[in-house]
Amino acid sequence: DGGITQSPKYLFRKEGQNVTLSCEQNLNHDAMYWYRQDPGQGLRLIYYSQIVNDFQKGDIAEGYSVSREKKESFPLTVTSAQKNPTAFYLCASSTDRYSGNTIYFGEGSWLTVV
Amino acid sequence: GDSVTQMEGPVTLSEEAFLTINCTYTATGYPSLFWYVQYPGEGLQLLLKATKADDKGSNKGFEATYRKETTSFHLEKGSVQVSDSAVYFCALRIETSGSRLTFGEGTQLTVNP
Numbered sequence: 001d002g003g004i005t006q007s008p009k010y011l012f013r014k015e016g017q018n019v020t021l022s023c024e025q026n027l028n029h030d031a032m033y034w035y036r037q038d039p040g041q042g043l044r045l046i047y048y049s050q051i052v053n054d055f056q057k058g059d060i061a062e063g064y065s066v067s068r069e070k071k072e073s074f075p076l077t078v079t080s081a082q083k084n085p086t087a088f089y090l091c092a093s094s095t096d097r098y099s100g101n102t103i104y105f106g107e108g109s110w111l112t113v114v
Numbered sequence: 115g116d117s118v119t120q121m122e123g124p125v126t127l128s129e130e131a132f133l134t135i136n137c138t139y140t141a142t143g144y145p146s147l148f149w150y151v152q153y154p155g156e157g158l159q160l161l162l163k164a165t166k167a168d169d170k171g172s173n174k175g176f177e178a179t180y181r182k183e184t185t186s187f188h189l190e191k192g193s194v195q196v197s198d199s200a201v202y203f204c205a206l207r208i209e210t211s212g213s214r215l216t217f218g219e220g221t222q223l224t225v226n227p
Contacts, residue, residue: 006157033214042203042217043158056212090157097213099146100165105157 002027004106006091011111013078013085021076021109023091032074033092033103036060043090049074050097078111086113116141116211120204120218127194127225135189135221137178137204145206147171147180147187148215152201161189161202194225 004025013019025032031050035043045058049068063082068074074093078085088110094103121136139145146165150158162171167182176191187204204218 031213040220042219043215045214048212048214050213058214092158092215094213097209099207099209099213100163102148102160102163103207103215104160105150107157108155 004091004093004104006089006106006109009107009109011109012114013111014114016080018077018079019111021078021089021091021111023074023076023106025072025074025091025093025106027093027095027104028071029093029104030071030096031094031103032068033094034058034064034066034074034076035090035092037088037090037108039088046076046089085111087111116145116206116208116216118204118206118216118218120202120221123220124222124224127223129196129225129227130193131225133189133191133194133198133223135202135204135223137187137189137218139185139187139204139206141185141206141208143208143210145208147178148205148207149176149178149187149189150203150205152203152220154200158203194223196225196227199223199225 007022033048034046047066049055052071065077091106117140148163149161151161162173164171164180170179201220205215
């Protein structure tokens with residue numbers, strides 16, 4: 001089945017550690033996105049990529065990094081510089097940048113700092 | 115900048131009641147508008163969308179009409195079910211803003227039997 005796969009579903013991070021969240025899609029989509037969701041709040045954009053080997057900062061990029069070396073993969077690294085990383089992280093993708101096309105979401109990854 | 119404002123929640127209704135969740139937007143161009151639904155612990159699922167003024171999106175008994183004159187995209191359902199309990203997000207997408215989704219804060223809906 002086609003879709004967006006995020007892993008791991010649950011991740012615990014110690015203070016000062018970097019962690020990487022995986023996002024893989026087999027939909028042949030050009031555009032990919034990372035959003036952060038805090039409890040009871042809306043979604044905020046971290047990074048996005050319109051095409052392979054290119055990406056842009058979103059609204060809350062500080063403390064995060066990404067790469068887009070392959071069309072199907074868009075991993076997110078949460079660095080030790082991110083002071084409050086505990087949140088629900090959602091990866092998404094879309095065919096292209098046309099605004100009428102739907103953006104599809106993965107099932108999300110929960111990150112907790114211990 | 116672009117923004118979306120949703121009615122504050124939470125909203126609690128009895129089964130078979132009529133639902134309205136208000137959504138208004140501000141955008142510098144001509145956005146497409148979306149409603150997404152999120153069940154506990156899950157990602158977002160597209161509920162419906164509209165890509166131009168006066169379009170009506172519909173799915174699973176839910177409807178919303180793109181009103182350019184009032185910059186609104188209110189979600190309605192004539193008779194809610196317990197299974198509709200979830201968080202609903204209104205969002206816009208516009209190519210001048212990198213083609214990303216800009217979300218409202220979300221509205222928690224609980225439907226009691």
